[in-house]
Amino acid sequence: MDRNLQFLAPLNGINEKRLRYFYTVMMFGSMRKAADILNIEQSAMSRQIQPFESELKINLFKRKGRHIIPTEAAYLVLEYFKENKNRENELFDSLFQLQSSQLGKVNIVSSESYMQHMIYDVLRHVHHKYPNLEIQLELMSAQHVVRHIVDSLAHIGLAYNPPFHTDISTIAHKIEPFIVAVPAGHPLAKLKHRICLSEISAYKFALMPVGHGFRQLLDSEMVRLQVNLNIGLTTNSIYALKNYVVAGHGISAMRYADIADAVKEGQAVALTIDSELCNMAQTQLMVRKNTHLSESKHLLIERIRSSFDLIF
Template sequence: MSRLNPRALAYLNEVIHFRSLRKAAQHLNVDPSAISRQLSALEEELQIRLLERTSQGVSPTEAGDMLVAHYRQQRANEQGVLSRLSDLQGLRQGSVRIAVGEGFITDLIAQPLQSFILRYPGIDLEVRMAGANEALGLLKEDAVDLALVYAPVEDEALQVHVDTRQPLDLITPPHHPLLEHPGPIPMTALRGEALALIHSSTGMGQLAVMVAQLEHVELRPKLRTNSVAVLTNFVKSGIGVAFMPELTVSDELKAGSIRRLPLANLALHDARARILSHKGRELTVAGQACLQHLRQSMRFFSGDAPSLSRTR
């Protein structure tokens, strides 16, 4: 069999990522007809169909999936070799791509990001904001090297490097009546409360909805949003309550502008924060250095939640 065309494989990868030939062409800044010709030639050479049209756009066939997996593995292997060469040069160059949930941003930029850049001036960082579902998808597409994710679903295709316990708590205005509730708050106590709820594409949103369903409580939020900042300001303004890990709002808690209450359900109390990568994809030397730095310098990943250590 003849050699696979690297450009055609790169085009196939982008089309499958965007689920659209037109969007892939826009991203690559090439004419859609150029992509179409390359993919048609590849299908003709291999004598097998690689793409099919669906109601959601363009989807890969089994053969298309196989070729893209080969392309991504090949690209990861090449990055690994280049990384080891960089290691011989003393980490003078390299790059790391990270997907980060919004709830981690304050912790990340408070000090860890700055100190990493100062320590490794030759390593370029790309930080992409992404909810849990999107972050896991980016990892499996090899579009990022690491993902910082809260309450992710279990996935055998991903490697867990760091796992800490960060309960999903209830945050309230400073003088809210629920502060008088004896003990941890059950979901049933939230009936009738003005609630802000983050989108279910995030780990926080998925976990809260799942537990509410298990406890047969229908959450009727006054506000739905995909923004942690909007949730926080909803509570700070005194409108109502929201679900949030302690460290995401540590500054507001210290200032007294909001209060934190533990929730009763064990699934919420045992929520995890994780740093993940794509299993089977060797991290570059730069990626390993970044992983180690985040593990040591981010509060989310250097240990369990402060509230847990205070209760021991």
């Protein structure tokens, strides 16, 4: 690369939306996989990447047949993205520290799916740097998360596919498609198309009880398709669902994030469901409508939003 060449930055700065699309492609190493995760067509993904390259006046990927290879420039842009995320987190750290003398107690209710990230990122960070903030964290179904917020038993709720309630305000969200998880080597893993729930009725299935966001999605799809599942396990633990699949006992359905580590280790395969409802399922950060939020709660909400990459 010629260091003597002058690079002219875009007049309006870097397009944040395209930067996020680029980051997803880099993380999954494939336009198709990135498009599936973001629930868009591959052509739409290409339409975001190509103008991003034009905007930066440099190629980010080399095309080799059906594969893409990141260029040196792509890794520079990836480093920029990560540095920006770190600076954003540092900003929230500073704001939180500024208000530390005013921190009180915050009650959070959440689905189990988010616990590992909540403990290792959000709460670990808060307890380490802001000892004046007392947090009460309870795990429950999406239905109970909504009920606790509506009844003012909790200040902040985080849930997957929660039921709608007129007294709830969703302040941030993230689309996280509901997928079918099967053991590595399972017959369904060989399918090349999006899977329909009618195709899985012959296999033992693990699911959550009524009241959980996972169960609500499954019940809605089963009613729509008029099919039944071959239920082998009912449990309120996402850990149990994941390990039911990894152990080879049967299949299940969950967010991709819940099975991602097993997929990366070759223990499981995630299959996209042929359902708009499942592909548009959301993680939602909620508070009660028309309720006053202290500065400490606002800052904690922003920390959760940033950590889980939610959007307003």
